[in-house]
Amino acid sequence: MTTTDTTSAHDRTDSGTSIYDHGDIYEAIYMSRGKDYAAESALVTSLVRERLPEADSLLDVGCGAGSHLQCFAGHFGHAEGLDLSADMVRKNEERGTGIRVTRGDMRDFALGRRFDAVVSMFNVVAYSAGTDELDATLACFARHLNPGGVIVIEPWWLPEDFLDGYVATDSFQWKGRSYARISHTVRDGDSSHMEVHYLVASAEEGVTHFSDVHRARLFQRADYENAIRRAGCAVEYVRAEHAPRGLFIGTAPRAA
Incomplete structure (x- = not known):
């Protein structure tokens, strides 16, 4: 609206x-606020590798103008993004980094490839209209994980x-x-x-x-945790210096 x-x-x-619809303005606002994309990305990377040390591929869902995604590309052998906004996809293309960003909806995208980590920063998942949509989103994330893969989501305020x-x-x-x-x-x-x-x-x-x-x-903590469990992952909730709203972590089972 x-x-x-x-x-x-x-x-x-x-x-x-x-x-x-204004990727340049969006980026300017949060860069000027001193948002530390590098520190946040390093934190998420460490959380992923604590659970899957060999993790080397990552999908950033709701990647926006790509500020986190560029940092993730420095930590993983392969990183790519997904965003619903055509302007945000264009903004990433204009960067000329060669990082793939696909336009898609977090609830039902199908990329045809899997990743060691699927992350979603900056409370993107809280745009789900209710728990049914949150379930669909986390299930979609889980379908794009390799065995033992890790989901990290940054929630909106509890x-x-x-x-x-x-x-x-x-x-x-x-x-x-x-x-x-x-x-x-x-x-x-x-x-x-x-x-x-x-x-x-x-x-x-x-x-x-x-x-x-x-x-x-304003999802309850249990809403996030239940959605991750229903997606087939073990769930944790952590708070850290560069994650004032905390982070939810889901870990998929390793292959038998």
Whole structure:
């Protein structure tokens, strides 16, 4: 769902858009916030190798603009990504790294190949509408694992940790543009409802404004754990310095 504020006649306003349609803006926001993609990727890599020391292939589901994926490519002999957004797929292609990124839905993709690790960062799986979709997503991940393979997912906030009414504000400059982002997040039943407004300005393009809305499910810890178990994997939950919401880990059985 997207919303657009058309109150300013001076600003150019994009209608029916989403941050996921603007890979360059998405990347700028989180790089400016100091998000440590390298440290997060190193943490996930260590968790995978603790459970499968020989792991050398990885699929990053919901890879976005590819910042984690590029780091994973430095840790694994083969790394590739999957994302629902055509713009994010294009953004990865423009990097010219040669890393394969396929457009697909996390609930029902079929790549025809398996990996030692399937990971999903930045609460992508919380966009599942309910436990049925979460089950479908984790089952799809498990189908793409080699024997003994490892799933790592970064959840959205657990209900007991969620801050209702949270407001976040960022403003910064990045590669010749000025940016502002402001968000307001509230609880709506079993989900969070986040409204985000963006302003982007440059001397050549003037000021652009767009807004979007993100609904993420506030799954219980047991929801994640049960979905991983139903996918046929042993499950763990860990907290670490570079994973403030924790990480869920699923390990597939090794071949007999």
